[in-house]
Amino acid sequence: MPAAPDTPGRRPRVVVVGCGFGGLEATRALHDAPVDITLVDRTNHHLFQPLLYQVATAGLSAPAIAAPVRHLFRKQSNVTTLLGEVSSIDAQQRLVHLTDEESLPYDHLIVAAGATHSYFGHDEWATAAPGLKTLDDAFEIRRRVLLAFETAEKKADPAQRAEWLTFVVIGGGLTGVEMAGTLAEIARHTLPGEFRRIDPASARVLLVEGSPRVLQAMPEDLSARAAQQLARLGVEVRTDARVTAIDARGLQVQPAEGDPYHIPARCIVWAAGVAASPLGRQLATATGAQVDRAGRIAVEPDLTLPGHPEISVIGDLAAARSFVPGKEPAPVPGVSPAAKQMGRTAAANLRQRLAGKPTQPFRYRDYGNLATIGRNAGVVDLTTPLGRLKFSGYPAWLFWLFAHIWFLIGFRNRIVVLFDWATAYWSHERYARVVTDIEPAPIDG
């Protein structure tokens, strides 16, 4: 028996799953809607993912980029925040089941469960090459990076030292480029002078990308600029290089031309693949919707599911298209501005539906792309009302910095991050160099 439809006397119940950029924005956009919202997430914080690599590289502390969700919505009285993990969605009964056996009934559902990293069928690589999606991932990578230098300092054998001082980032997208640039900064500028037996500046940082260029979402000339800026920092950029095996001692690479080769390395970071949350497939099975190869759910133009206008899917979980009058529908990229825009559209369409009015198709407004490459360098590609604007180098770095500060959630965090960056800029020091757990010790040999 389906749940009762919206009835007078009871406000419609909205459940929002996930408080990333999409879920957060949808919930905010419903702030004055006559609904009762339950926002459920398996963590207690909204994570500002564009800066997660800075936690992984000891530049920021975790709380600087994580805002408690409950606190963000304390004044939005139509929101109840729950900490919980969704196990499945029953689209017939209109129930969201949690792993602790609680169930949340809904009249309207917004699913914004996001994405995780994908090893393209090689999940066994996860141990040797952790990805970067959560704070725990960032702590693990930070631990490995810092311990690699510590271990190298203890090794007498030059070959072993070299292994511990080789850092490989797999994947030349935004995260990979920013990680590799920052690792090179740490080796060249933060750590020298602190070790007695090794020279941290002798560390190698490699960026391995399977396609012909880094930052594929950018125009070709900016990709080339980014590669130049990485090389200037000392990052060895290997494009057209496909990874075929990874273990605790290194990785196997198959270049587009020539023989495969092995890179001995103790610290490997995975920044290559993204897959939608497993909740996507469950929901697709429950509703008859289609999923694509990355596990994303194909949605209607208004972001709802076929035959289920009460369910919207947004953010990285949605295979959405953008509808611009007079143009072909275009696929929407998996970036945070798109997730936020989908959140606003889903909320607006929910209001339309409550009012008995027709919904609107989603339209993605692409404001451009930006990346930072270490210190004082970056690339920016903006779409402005006056046309396209591309620039790189120092101005791009400055622009990146203020754009990220601007979009950080919560006034306090902005100040903290700005302060952290200002002191780091002058001192070259990285603030959050904390390893709490040296067990399990790095594998020796």
Next chain:
Amino acid sequence: MPAAPDTPGRRPRVVVVGCGFGGLEATRALHDAPVDITLVDRTNHHLFQPLLYQVATAGLSAPAIAAPVRHLFRKQSNVTTLLGEVSSIDAQQRLVHLTDEESLPYDHLIVAAGATHSYFGHDEWATAAPGLKTLDDAFEIRRRVLLAFETAEKKADPAQRAEWLTFVVIGGGLTGVEMAGTLAEIARHTLPGEFRRIDPASARVLLVEGSPRVLQAMPEDLSARAAQQLARLGVEVRTDARVTAIDARGLQVQPAEGDPYHIPARCIVWAAGVAASPLGRQLATATGAQVDRAGRIAVEPDLTLPGHPEISVIGDLAAARSFVPGKEPAPVPGVSPAAKQMGRTAAANLRQRLAGKPTQPFRYRDYGNLATIGRNAGVVDLTTPLGRLKFSGYPAWLFWLFAHIWFLIGFRNRIVVLFDWATAYWSHERYARVVTDIEPAPIDG
């Protein structure tokens, strides 16, 4: 065969074990000594332990109170920092063995391995009532405190809710008093308004102490003031109450008079007992030194071991006495100023020995005690050249605040902590409310 004595042409090798207050201060005090120092610690940071309870209660981020040791000594060229855990000390061969099978030869050894918490023979209580000594301990307590409120919000049954909203701190010393006060602050001032089903202000915070009063190191009148201030914050102070059992659902208490009773509680913090590092017993066995009941090593007046003038033991690991001319030797308390003073004395005596001069007995200078009790309250007992100075309330809180800021290691951290406290003071918000790991989920039932 013992290691070669100090020979011309080779600088004496000094190994310092532990970089808490004692080890750090000893190493610093040797900054211009003609020796080669190896400082070994199992973490990469010096932890400012007096503020650790603030990490456990989400008021500060971990990096704010943890300074990377390697960075602190980057300019002291006679120091090599190593990350490693000491497994044993061979006093005959003069070798410090590490768990990773490296061994460090020494001519002079300073052991400052510190203390851990002790459950007085009830190690099985550790799971239900974690103690607070390391950053990982603090994260675990923070996780439990924040998850307790989250879980209460999800429980419909009033008895279950009450269990999750009961916080018990065991031990009325400095850490216990500061923890209990802060927990009451969080319940009364930080969280109200953020929950929809529970009232966080209805949470109970109990402080259970076996002896007749809290803050035993303080004069009786200040103990009484502290108890009053705790009561005003809403903390239920139970003195003369001995804990006889602890499990995941609560604890059993035996009052000095009357029948034993049970307190149902889901979040229990252990702040009662301290025991010296296990390295103490190993070292005592290796050198024939005595250990006391708490596992501390009895040292000579100059802080060296009997028959081993090349080994000094300082800080919480040492059962040291203070020698003041014309007075009886007095035991030295296990507080950070004492550890720092011992570090300086051990370094000075090492220089005397290098110069072939006699060593000096340790003299502890007690500058007094201070504690903060939530917000705007505290107690201070100072020993000044002009006599004893006692005060409480708001002035004591302010004094505490600036004293802690002053002693924080590293200019940058001071600014960060001051900023965190200033914003927290005005907003009542606690900054570091991050739970990264909700698995293993709190035990249900």
